[in-house]
Amino acid sequence: xxxxxxxxxxxxxxxxxxxxxxxxxxxxxxxxxxxxxxxxxxxxxxxxxxxxxxxxxxxxxxxxxxxxxxxxxxxxxxxxxxxxxxxxxxxxxx
Amino acid sequence: xxxxxxxxxxxxxxxxxxxxxxxxxxxxxxxxxxxxxxxxxxxxxxxxxxxxxxxxxxxxxxxxxxxxxxxxxxxxxxxxxxxxxxxxxxxxxxxxxxxxxxxxxxxxxxxxxxxxxxxxxxxxxxxxxxxxxxxxxxxxxxxxxxxxxxxxxxxxxxxxxxxxxxxxxxxxxxxxxxxxxxxxxxxxxxxxxxxxxxxxxxxxxxxxxxxxxxxxxxxxxxxxxxxxxxxxxxxxxxxxxxxxxxxxxxxxxxxxxxxxxxxxxxxxxxxxxxxxxxxxxxxxxxxxxxxxxxxxxxxxxxxxxxxxxxxxxxxxxxxxxxxxxxxxxxxxxxxxxxxxxxxxxxxxxxxxxxxxxxxxxxxxxxxxxxxxxxxxxxxxxxxxxxxxxxxxxxxxxxxxxxxxxxxxxxxxxxxxxxxxxxxxxxxxxxxxxxxxxxxxxxxxxxxxxxxxxxxxxxxxxxxxxxxxxxxxxx
Numbered sequence: 001x002x003x004x005x006x007x008x009x010x011x012x013x014x015x016x017x018x019x020x021x022x023x024x025x026x027x028x029x030x031x032x033x034x035x036x037x038x039x040x041x042x043x044x045x046x047x048x049x050x051x052x053x054x055x056x057x058x059x060x061x062x063x064x065x066x067x068x069x070x071x072x073x074x075x076x077x078x079x080x081x082x083x084x085x086x087x088x089x090x091x092x093x094x
Numbered sequence: 095x096x097x098x099x100x101x102x103x104x105x106x107x108x109x110x111x112x113x114x115x116x117x118x119x120x121x122x123x124x125x126x127x128x129x130x131x132x133x134x135x136x137x138x139x140x141x142x143x144x145x146x147x148x149x150x151x152x153x154x155x156x157x158x159x160x161x162x163x164x165x166x167x168x169x170x171x172x173x174x175x176x177x178x179x180x181x182x183x184x185x186x187x188x189x190x191x192x193x194x195x196x197x198x199x200x201x202x203x204x205x206x207x208x209x210x211x212x213x214x215x216x217x218x219x220x221x222x223x224x225x226x227x228x229x230x231x232x233x234x235x236x237x238x239x240x241x242x243x244x245x246x247x248x249x250x251x252x253x254x255x256x257x258x259x260x261x262x263x264x265x266x267x268x269x270x271x272x273x274x275x276x277x278x279x280x281x282x283x284x285x286x287x288x289x290x291x292x293x294x295x296x297x298x299x300x301x302x303x304x305x306x307x308x309x310x311x312x313x314x315x316x317x318x319x320x321x322x323x324x325x326x327x328x329x330x331x332x333x334x335x336x337x338x339x340x341x342x343x344x345x346x347x348x349x350x351x352x353x354x355x356x357x358x359x360x361x362x363x364x365x366x367x368x369x370x371x372x373x374x375x376x377x378x379x380x381x382x383x384x385x386x387x388x389x390x391x392x393x394x395x396x397x398x399x400x401x402x403x404x405x406x407x408x409x410x411x412x413x414x415x416x417x418x419x420x421x422x423x424x425x426x427x428x429x430x431x432x433x434x435x436x437x438x439x440x441x442x443x444x445x446x447x448x449x450x451x452x453x454x455x456x457x458x459x460x461x462x463x464x465x466x467x468x469x470x471x472x473x474x475x476x477x478x479x480x481x482x483x484x485x486x487x488x489x490x491x492x493x494x495x496x497x498x499x500x501x502x503x504x505x506x507x508x509x510x511x512x513x514x515x516x517x518x519x520x521x522x523x524x525x526x527x528x529x530x531x532x533x534x535x536x537x538x539x540x541x542x543x544x545x546x547x548x549x550x551x552x553x554x555x556x557x558x559x560x561x562x563x564x565x566x567x568x
Contacts, residue, residue: 059374
């Protein structure tokens, strides 16, 4: 993973990375990649891909009954900026 | 030049459950901002989604109503994108294993039926509502997490009218089986249309244009007619169509460019690790389908074939679910479908519109209507008197008590009415000779006199017959 690629992913997620951060991340990814390469050496012939760590069939569905509700004040408690009961964020559409 | 239009439609429909798709927070449309959320909807750390049983049930019902094959293993996936209407940074949806595949519905245009295939129905969660102000955006998370189904058609429609009929039919079916309010104006049913134009003799499809912001069925037809004009003009001039997303503009009744399509976004779909696949038992699915409300097409057939209503009457009842249900309840208590239907669609609707009430707001009950139908059927009251009784029943009066109190009853006793007829004839020799001289109107006058003498209680048909018979004797 080179700096250019990292910058691209950062842009996709709409944030900027400083040069120092890019350096540090590049180093981190080298380590990560080396470890993933180790995994790639494992022979997986005839092994089905798994999504979950263990096979467990569930049947539970939650009954459609109201349980837990936050007040408006609680919902907005972490918001840096609030207006008329709404979260306020920078406008990103034209 | 003539072009062939090809239309495919994606519809998002909010399921009318009490709580959200993955959280137990109750949701109501039009509540104050951010008062229908909990930690799951706001994606606070440490929360886990938990699938709503009712949402799954309603999705199954939608699939069954539209003839889709249902996947008994419910799986969810993540659709990753970064936007402020989605606090988790991803939407939980069913990308790889939709709950239903390969269905259809049938539209009917001037007696001609056409099948429109449905590719898939999948469940997902709705996003937050954003209000874009001058220089900032306000977010209301009430809608975040509301259960949705997305219904994806095949590109089987070729005219604006077919598209409108398809959406109308879907709306009707979904409201009838009670899975969604399907109100386009309130956003509980949202419609995106893909449309392309190609030369009529061409094998290939044209460039796809997507139209958003269609908030009524009439607008769907208008927008597509406009697109046909716009695109065919461009083709005629030898210009190319770009793959755009456009939106319908209510004011100008046209479509306007929203954005050019810049490569497709990679949503990096992967199976949702927080929700294990849920296996639905075959019996569970069967039971849900068996207990479903009657589909509108089945109801229509029942009204026309079994009850003998005209196509016009049957469709009038069907156009309003409330009306159709009221009619069905009434018919459990009386037999004369035609009379009950007439009273409902003409007299009762007329009285209600004068009062500015809807059927469910009024005090009229199916039981009361059934009583009035029976009273008319048995000849106890005339159809004219029935109107008075109906009017009272809408105010909550009991029909038989009201009729008795007001002395509204129909006299069908032949001896009593004959006595009145003879009296009238003896009092009006001039009318008799007028009648004999060919003035048919004279008979109407005489019947009117009989009705007057009976204080409006004589059975008009009987009075009329007796007057005619007696006139013939003189």
